Amino acid sequence: MEESALWLDGGAGPTLLVIPALFDEGNRLRRQTVEVMRRLAASGITCVLPDLPGLNESTTPLADLDVDLWRKAMASLALQTGARRVLALRGGALVSPDGLAGWHYAPATGASVLRQMVRARIIAGREAGREEKHDALLAKGRIEGLDLAGYALGGAMIAQLERAEAPQDDISIISQDMVGGSALWLRAEASESREQADALAAIVAVGLSMVGVA
Amino acid sequence: MTQNIDQSLRRILGDVLGLKPGQADSLTDDSGLFGHLPELDSMAVAGLLTEIEDRLGIVIEDDEVDGDMMADYGSLRRFVEDKLAV
Incomplete structure (x- = not known):
């Protein structure tokens, strides 16, 4: 699969794989993610922000993808780029490669990512005069796939998201309290x-220098 | 308790709508929400409800959510107060 990535060169320093937030949150956090990468690149850390297959500029059909395939894609990109650490945002933590140390920023569980999207669909449907039930939608979705918030998700993606958890070994969690201010992924409009x-x-920069990778 | 709910709700709405500190205080019971603010689409409302659940420790069933409950600030606050039975 050929996918594009935004690459900010930090010179001779280490390479950091930056995994974006998923779906709608990925769009809302996109500019903020790039802002963080600019600062890291300025302190000598090369940052690679891939498109997850099926999202953003990717031409791969999203319906063919699932959590395992995403995690594999991220693992092979880490190898290819020589990334020594990962920074995953929100739901991106779910596809953080096993064994790659780093940081998860305000990680979300697969269940909560899915619950929010199903809820959005139910609310939009109700406005259009269509009654749908959470459990029935998921039961159907696991088999046939489901169109959620404009994303055509396959059955495997739905089934895996319901159970998906982020790896925890060698991962430090960065909570919103540590960053300060209000959560930007909640904003109705990207900011x-x-x-x-x-x-x-x-x-991230201090953490990298402390482990001697920077 | 009622006042805490009001304060928490204002803070959550401020986060979702990107209001500056203080702006959320000017919301009145008649301030329109869903259907009145173009940026408050179904995805933003879903995020808002999930945040209310997390911060106030309640569970909101999907069939409780409708245009009336989200119509204005007053109706949303009354819904949450009823949930917490205060």
Whole structure:
């Protein structure tokens, strides 16, 4: 699979794989993610932000993908780029490669990612005069796939998201409290925060220098 | 308790709508929400409800969510107060 990635060169320093948030949150956090990468690149850390297959600019059909395939894609990209650490945002933590140390920023469980999207579909449906039930939608979705918030998800993706958990070995969690301010992924309209980008980049940059990778 | 709910709800709405500190305080019971604010689409409402559940420790069933409950700030606050039975 050929996928594109945003690559910010930090020179001779280490390479960091940056895994974006999933679906709608990925769009809302996109600019903030790039802001964080700019700061890291300025302190000598090369950052690679891939498109997850099926999302953003990717031309791969999303319906053919699932959590395992995403995690494999991230693992092979880490190998290919020589990334020594990972920074995964929100649901991106679910596809963080096993064994790759790093940071998960405000990680979300697969169940909560899915619950929110199903809820959005039910609310939109009700406005259009269509009554749908959470459990029935998921039961059907596991078999046939489901169109959620404009994303055509396959059955395997639905079934795996319901159970998906982020790996925890060698991972430090960065909570929103550590970054300060209000959670940008909640914003109805995409926005960015210089202060939050500074704080998040500082945590990662200091962490990298302490383990001697930087 | 009622006042805490009001404060928490204002903070959550401020986060979702990207309001500056203080702006959320100017919401009144008649301030329109779903259907009045174009940025408050179904995805944003879903996020808002999940955040309310997490921060206030309640569970909101999907069939409880409708246009009336989300119509304005007052109706949303009354819904949450009823949930917490205060």
